[in-house]
Amino acid sequence: MSENKKIRTRYAPSPTGKMHVGNLRTALYEFLIAKHAGGDFIIRIEDTDQERYVEGATELIYKTLALTGLSYDEGPDKDKGYGPYVQSERMATGIYLQYAKELIEKGEAYYCFCDEERLASLRQNIDGKEIMTYDKHCLHLSKEEIEANLAAGKPYVIRQNNPKEGETTFHDEIYGDITVKNEELDDMILIKSDGFPTYNFANVVDDHTMNITHVVRGCEYLSSSPKYQRLYDAFGWESPVYIHLPLITDEDHKKLAKRSGHASFEDLMEQGFLPEAIVNFVALLGWSPESDREIFTLEELIEQFDYHRINKSGSVFDMVKLRWMNGEYIKAMDTERFYELAEPYVQDILPAGMDHKKVLDLVKTRIEVFPDIAGHIDFFAELPDYDVAMYTHKKMKTNAENSLAVLRELLPILEAWDDYSADGIREVLMNYVAEKGIKNGQALWPVRTAVSGKQMTPGGAYEIMEILGKEESLRRIRVGIDKLSK
Numbered sequence: 001m002s003e004n005k006k007i008r009t010r011y012a013p014s015p016t017g018k019m020h021v022g023n024l025r026t027a028l029y030e031f032l033i034a035k036h037a038g039g040d041f042i043i044r045i046e047d048t049d050q051e052r053y054v055e056g057a058t059e060l061i062y063k064t065l066a067l068t069g070l071s072y073d074e075g076p077d078k079d080k081g082y083g084p085y086v087q088s089e090r091m092a093t094g095i096y097l098q099y100a101k102e103l104i105e106k107g108e109a110y111y112c113f114c115d116e117e118r119l120a121s122l123r124q125n126i127d128g129k130e131i132m133t134y135d136k137h138c139l140h141l142s143k144e145e146i147e148a149n150l151a152a153g154k155p156y157v158i159r160q161n162n163p164k165e166g167e168t169t170f171h172d173e174i175y176g177d178i179t180v181k182n183e184e185l186d187d188m189i190l191i192k193s194d195g196f197p198t199y200n201f202a203n204v205v206d207d208h209t210m211n212i213t214h215v216v217r218g219c220e221y222l223s224s225s226p227k228y229q230r231l232y233d234a235f236g237w238e239s240p241v242y243i244h245l246p247l248i249t250d251e252d253h254k255k256l257a258k259r260s261g262h263a264s265f266e267d268l269m270e271q272g273f274l275p276e277a278i279v280n281f282v283a284l285l286g287w288s289p290e291s292d293r294e295i296f297t298l299e300e301l302i303e304q305f306d307y308h309r310i311n312k313s314g315s316v317f318d319m320v321k322l323r324w325m326n327g328e329y330i331k332a333m334d335t336e337r338f339y340e341l342a343e344p345y346v347q348d349i350l351p352a353g354m355d356h357k358k359v360l361d362l363v364k365t366r367i368e369v370f371p372d373i374a375g376h377i378d379f380f381a382e383l384p385d386y387d388v389a390m391y392t393h394k395k396m397k398t399n400a401e402n403s404l405a406v407l408r409e410l411l412p413i414l415e416a417w418d419d420y421s422a423d424g425i426r427e428v429l430m431n432y433v434a435e436k437g438i439k440n441g442q443a444l445w446p447v448r449t450a451v452s453g454k455q456m457t458p459g460g461a462y463e464i465m466e467i468l469g470k471e472e473s474l475r476r477i478r479v480g481i482d483k484l485s486k
């Protein structure tokens with residue numbers, strides 16, 4: 001790439017469904033490479049594979065980009081002179097056919113009129129895989145034969161003409177120089193019989209005509225890249241900088257697939273992860289910063305992102321790490337935003353009239369994802385049917401017997417007490433502890449057990465009773481006394 005050229009990267013999704021984590025990573029890295037260098041990030045919709053097109057998938061792409069903050073400089077709705085930015089619309093301009101014809105003239109491509117039957121006869125079963133290597137049959141058609149076929153409206157495709165001799169080398173920034181023998185390159189289809197270009201052809205024409213400088217994509221495209229390189233060479237175009245990304249695997253080192261349940265951005269959002277945590281996590285799937293720091297805002301990623309630090313080896317999707325990271329984002333989150341985002345996870349659980357914000361204050365630092373909230377707060381809605389063994393706690397020096405005595409003594413005191421703020425409860429309980437000369441835990445453990453029915457709670461007795469209010473706190477203490485007296 002010539003120096004001083006403005007960096008232009010593109011995210012070129014095919015609208016085929018949810019946004020796979022791998023695609024999000026590609027988009028993110030393209031965005032970061034461009035923004036790090038003050039360049040432009042472009043969106044191009046690759047919808048030439050009509051069979052795989054999924055209704056609504058394009059909208060999902062825009063929605064995901066908006067939620068993750070990957071704002072683009074150019075795209076279908078922001079034409080800066082390189083449009084159209086949707087391949088089916090580009091096709092309508094005739095651009096692909098025009099370039100394919102240029103290759104035919106150069107002897108680098110040819111019309112192929114072979115029908116299904118003939119192609120089927122070329123199929124071979126190699127190691128259990130159906131492989132079709134085209135035999136260049138139509139390369140040898142005469143000019144007259146080709147013209148007659150075209151005039152007769154015979155269906156055709158246009159194929160790349162790859163030589164049988166020699167080698168092709170291309171350079172990838174991560175994997176280095178890759179050289180393959182040309183005889184291994186099949187005469188791939190450039191233009192399909194429906195007139196649409198294949199991805200293989202369109203990506204080259206588009207990246208060149210849109211002045212793309214850096215192409216980031218999954219390593220599954222590495223094996224096709226020599227063929228793309230031959231196209232660039234045939235046209236006499238400079239190829240972009242290639243950056244192929246390592247595979248993302250699940251914990252079993254298998255390709256991260258739909259069935260994992262967390263292979264897409266949408267899956268992760270449904271599971272309650274925050275877009276900013278997902279972005280941070282995805283950034284580290286294959287790239288590592290210079291320090292061992294792990295939490296980065298998008299702005300910080302832009303500043304730090306050096307694509308030379310992308311690794312070759314596969315990256316494992318570590319759910320434990322993502323959960324941890326999400327928890328860090330929740331902890332650091334502005335309180336008002338936290339209330340807003342968490343509300344849907346408490347509204348069906350907490351009884352009417354309860355102060356949701358107070359409950360949420362107790363869990364903010366204790367959860368990793370919003371759905372965790374339910375398990376922490378369910379006891380506010382209903383006292384669970386707990387076992388009295390819970391009153392026994394060695395370190396707190398409590399057992400069923402002294403707990404019963406404490407609760408019996410405290411009940412009338414709490415009935416007479418009106419300040420049910422956390423501070424008020426602390427005051428009345430601490431007065432009692434001082435008067436009796438017992439350890440704090442000997443009063444606090446039984447009270448907290450009685451009002452929550454749980455071994456572990458977010459917040460202690462004071463906070464819980466403040467939220468429950470006087471009436472419900474007393475009712476629960478009476479239930480405790482009943483249970484302990486049996």
Ligand code: GLU
Nearest residue numbers: 012013014046203216217
């Ligand atoms: N449309 C291709 C895909 O969604 C893009 C590959 C590329 O970035 O070149 O996989």
